[in-house]
Amino acid sequence: MHPRTTGAHTTSDVLVVGGGIIGLVTAWRASRHGLRVAVADPEPGGGAARVAAGMLAAVTELHYGEETLLGLNLESARRYPDFVAELREASGGMDVGYRACGTLAVALDADDRAHLRELHALQQRSGLRSEWLTGRECRRLEPMLAPGVRGGLRVDGDHQVDPRRLAAALVAACERAGVVFHRARAERLVVAGGRAAGAVLDDGAEPAAGQVVLAAGSLSGRLGGVPREVLPPVRPVKGQVLRLSVPRAYAPFLSRTVRAVVRGSQVYLVPRENGELVVGATSEELGWDTTVTAGGVYELLRDAHELVPGITELPLTETRAGLRPGSPDNAPLLGPTALPGLHLATGHYRNGVLLTPVTGDVMATVLTTGELPEQARAFAPGRFAPPAASPPTSPSLSPAGVS
């Protein structure tokens, strides 16, 4: 079903503010459930996916204190193969570069090795599959690794996808499903009768909707007109990434994702089937700055070179910086807010690509039934509600910047 259109004003069941991969997957899945959906974004399919490496790293991204998130990450990783197949069909045959290649996390010195051993123990306690390898065994798997590698963890279940192709396929799937795109920025949420009812866009359009999903990535906390109490506490976490290309004569340079912690910083090399090698990523708390800096590029090349010395031979094809939508507990905010009709799908931080399939399904369920599915209850936005806002008294919620 398609939204009703009258000039610049449309009415749909759902308006999604933000057309990054999270907003797009929400729109696509909701439209598959029979809802009439519109998306507002000046550049749908852009956002952090343009920069992201696309690791589907439920196991190697496990951090202390993130065991709840682990369950959602694993569930999304499990759904990936079917999701990719369905998206290929829905997008008219687009390939998103899903590659079941596995990951090798290695240690370069005694400190790194101790850290990796602890991570291995945590993974085992969490029931995850990973295998400890000696340095020699690591190099047998990946001959381009530095001779100094002291050991590593082989994780055969952590794969990859190409986020740019994923975003492009989601745009195509949405278009084919009849999702309406407003290529404009939302300036303000419209609240009518105590409910979210649409948005005012910077091109003058005012799309109305029965429900609104705020999926504006690191900018989700900045939309005008949203009551302060329900604004999501997301912040931008800058990441710089390099892209190199592996000439045919050097292939296969790496056969799987290789990663390490070097002097306390994460570095990873993600080899794509098309010869691209993604090297990332810095992690910087600098607001909405997306400048690529000499220091960032230097650190990434220095650390990646320690891991795989041969990278200095490869052509450097691109440098970019993007913004991860970080939340206070590094987990996403999914589902209804205290303002009736307003939902959140944001805060996916460093796992947004991994969490795309499960987010789409969770949001489609919420938008059609009003209920968060069991596996998403721990990620309800209410966990960050300020004490004063509970119990919620939605009709008197005050818009940000107004009172």
Ligand SMILES: Cc1cc2nc3c(=O)[nH]c(=O)nc-3n(C[C@H](O)[C@H](O)[C@H](O)COP(=O)(O)OP(=O)(O)OC[C@H]3O[C@@H](n4cnc5c(N)ncnc54)[C@H](O)[C@@H]3O)c2cc1C
């Ligand atoms: C360097 C880096 C590496 C990463 N690596 C990985 C990885 O390996 N694996 C993984 O799973 N994840 C990774 N991520 C994280 C992942 O990319 C993000 O979590 C995910 O892309 C977030 O998607 P999003 O749609 O929520 O937000 P975004 O991608 O930020 O998209 C938000 C969209 O909202 C739009 N928007 C903003 N404000 C408005 C407004 N007012 N009106 C209309 N539209 C608006 C923007 O134009 C944008 O298109 C990485 C991220 C970075 C930066």
